[in-house]
Amino acid sequence: MPTVLFAAPLLSESASRMVQAIGSLPGVRLGVVTQEPAEQAGEATRQAMHAHWRVDDVCNPEQLRWGVEGLTRQLGRPDALFGAYEQLQVPLAEERERLGLPGISSEAARNFRDKARMKRVLRAAGLPCARHGLAGSFAEAHAFADAVGYPLVVKPPEGAGSVATFRANDARELDAALHAAPPARDRPVLLEEFVVGDEHSLETISVGGRALWHSLTHYEPNPLEVLRQPWIQWCVVLPREVDDPAYDDIRAVGADALRALGMTTGLSHMEWFRRRDGTVAIGEVGARPPGAQITTLVSRATDTDFVRTWAELMVFGTFTPPERKYAAGIAYLRGQGDRAGRVRGVHGLDRLSDATKRLATDWQLPTVGAAPRPTYEGDGWVLVRHPETAAVRAALKEIVETVRVELA
Structure with a gap:
């Protein structure tokens, strides 16, 4: 009887579908970590869970670990730990490695999560992708634009679902995108060639x-x-x-x-x-x-x-x-x-x-x-x-x- 732990920020419609699908598998004991109380989920979702643990920030590695440990005390050692939320993939991989569970490694998870790192890996493998660069200042962003040309795509290195993603057709639009999320040395923006x-x-x-x-x-x-x-x-x-x-x-x-x-x-x-x-x-x-x-x-x-x-x-x-x-x-x-x-x-x-x-x-x-x-x-x-x-x-x-x- 496998014990499975699933993590998600909220029991949204999509996450609830996943919880119900996992809970319906034969013999599975399902524990779920989320940021909202289980009582907010629908009846079918609550019935699919054998245990639930609420945390304030499921993407925080320490709180995710606290939730996993709490569910482990209730259900026993897990056989699988995963989730579908993009921002959770690295913390989940780190926790799997700590527990010795199967799944992609934390290094691989970072390859997928950090889009600048991803493109370095892909280009090193000879695979086609847009030219890109990280900019920690307005000056670095404009230097990249001068080298590559417009239009450009401006986005966070660890974005998802086109959130905070902009197309800049000229220097004025590049400045507007940078002002929306000002770059810093410890918080650079990712600039990419706009692929037509x-x-x-x-x-x-x-x-x-x-x-x-x-x-x-x-x-x-x-x-x-x-x-x-x-x-x-x-x-x-x-x-x-x-x-x-x-x-x-x-x-x-x-x-x-x-x-x-x-x-x-x-x-x-x-x-x-x-x-x-x-x-x-x-x-x-x-x-x-x-x-x-x-x-x-x-x-x-x-x-x-x-x-x-x-x-x-x-x-x-x-x-x-x-x-x-x-x-x-x-x-x-x-x-x-x-x-x-x-x-x-x-x-x-x-x-x-x-x-x-x-x-x-x-x-x-x-x-x-x-x-x-x-x-x-x-x-x-x-x-x-x-x-x-x-x-x-x-x-x-x-x-x-x-x-x-x-x-x-």
Whole structure:
């Protein structure tokens, strides 16, 4: 009967799904460390947990250790310790090493977490990625810009989900981005060449350091453009043709990148670009499940619960490749109007064609009266699937052109 410990800052909708998936595995005794009381979770999530430990900051290594030790006294020595939150990967790896548990090493976790270090590792392995540099001052940032040219991407070295990420088209916009998060010697910013091309993701299941399965998506348009234009309703498309020879190059590059960074067993999420000349470039790689509802897209495309598949991988080290039966896609609904206002209404749902409505499998509509969300995932979403990728693209196009979230 394996004892499994899972850590997350909050028992959010996504984290709760993971807790329920892990707790449903046969024979598993599950302990959970979070920053909020277990009483705030739903009934199904509470039922999945055998024990819970609350801390003030789960990303603090000392508090994480306190939570692990507290759960160990209740449940016994753990057999597995993991979480999905990007900022937790290094503390979790350090704690696994202290306990002698399986999982990626702390050195590998730092390779994935520190984006400047990541790119040094990738470039040393001869893998394609954007030119980059760390700047501890305004002068160093402008010197990098003079050497590389504009546009540039400005972001924290340990960021996640495009948070605090800016595109600078000239020196004025670079200064504006730097003023938003002033660089310092002990808190530098990461500057990158802006890669011109189409952006995608590559999800990979690895077992024992070998890439065994992959999936991929198309971002339409790129998330950084979505952040710059908060009115854009964008889409993520998961094509059915993931084994098409057109993707041979990124599959090979992705597998090489994971080996260089130190992936062992787990699910990884890579953001990558197809340049205008057809070549590929790696953006970032996370040693964790993807966000943006991509696990839900994979679940619908394969008629499986992909979160449970990931849980089985992390607990038992086993993986059965699911069959790709459908293409799937998600349209993100984003508020139009006064960003300082509230959601007044959602318009256009009744004008969607019956054909598009029949393809919808999941949706989360904006709540009237809610404040607009600042993230690229927007205020709501609609997920569709169909055996043909073209039909999914057509449905998503109709949704983003027809549905409007009114802010006032």
